[in-house]
Amino acid sequence: MTNVCFAGITGWTAAPIVAAIAASDDLTLTAGVSRSAAGQDIATVTSSNAGGSIYGTVAAALRSAPVDVVVDFTSATAVKTNVVTAIEAGIHVVVGSSGLTAADYAEIDRTARDRGVGVIAAGNFSVMAAVLLRAASMAAEHLEHWEVLDYASDQKPDVPSGTSRELAETMGSVHRPGTAIPLPDLHGPVEARGAEVAGTRIHSIRLPGFVVTTEVVFGGSGERLVMRHDPGSTADPYVAGTLLAIRRVADEPGLRRGLASLLYGDPDADR
Structure with missing residues (x-):
């Protein structure tokens, strides 16, 4: 069983992904992160049957709950801190937030390799x-x-x-x-x-x-x-790709960019 912490639990993307995690046989949601909902149960906030509590920061969640993978759908201002915090704690990370630069990704890759941690970052998990x-x-x-x-x-x-x-x-x-x-x-x-x-x-x-x-x-x-x-008005298109990334993020250390890296492997291998 893979224990998942979802950062951005009150965000627009969260609801269908949380529901899919709760319905899966191999994943369990043990923690959520949201400053506005800290201290509440995930089930209450998300109207799901997911277990676990919500914490104000990723660091607090990792101190309080068993976590194998942090999923980050937060914001451009919060994502880098969340990712680095998880990596330094030895936790794999799936990044769905935008706002990271090429320099940020290079730093994340180096840190993840040093810690033996996997990171999958995609601008879009559809x-x-x-x-x-x-x-x-x-x-x-x-x-x-x-x-x-x-x-x-x-x-x-x-x-x-x-x-x-x-x-x-x-x-x-x-x-x-x-x-x-x-x-x-x-x-x-x-x-x-x-x-x-x-x-x-x-x-x-x-x-x-x-x-x-x-x-x-x-x-x-x-x-x-x-x-x-051209996606629609719900977050449903991002569910399957996010769950695939959660299940595959521990396969190898370092940063992998894009859902295509999981669907097709290394694009350079074809050239």
């Missing part, structure tokens, strides 16, 4: 989003030019989204896209060209009505190819 990432990386092997559109709710403070950042970094590991007009040669504000991540221009759009929609546009002479993942 299987369809993982398929998009895989397809986009395959397309990048043959196409030269692309940009990414990153849509999210107007309440999402971090830009770009973890999904878009992961997509850009994955395609950038294949090769950097061809350059358009260099930024110094533009007429007008350079911000109009979006942010650069691993050579890819990402344009973050924040409007009501979106959750986390990701679109990559490939351009060629006389043609375009558009790939888009």
Whole structure:
């Protein structure tokens, strides 16, 4: 049985994942983390039959309950502290929160390897989003030019989204896209060209009505190819991928990025 601590237990993503953990035969929820609900039972707060109590911090949860895996769906401001706290305690981590930088991931990988701890971080735990990432990386092997559109709710403070950042970094590991007009040669504000991540221009759009929609546009002479993942208004798409990550996170030490790493293995092995 794998004991799970869910950080962000009162968040939008938690309810269906908590229910799936409670219904599984090999996972058990032993702790939750939420500053606003600290001291309450998980079952009461989540309206589920999950056991365990809620604590104000990951550190408090790890001191008080048996935990094998910490699942983090918190915020850009809390995620790094939570992840490092778990790793230093020798606990495996599944990271669903966005806001970590490439430098953060490099530090997390080093620390996790030193501690012999596994970490799986994904900008999006939807299987369809993982398929998009895989397809986009395959397309990048043959196409030269692309940009990414990153849509999210107007309440999402971090830009770009973890999904878009992961997509850009994955395609950038294949090769950097061809350059358009260099930024110094533009007429007008350079911000109009979006942010650069691993050579890819990402344009973050924040409007009501979106959750986390990701679109990559490939351009060629006389043609375009558009790939888009457009989730609905519930967190249901993220359940299967999160449970897969919980079950596989202890397989090897260090950081693995993206759900595609579990579905398809090392993308570099195919090239």
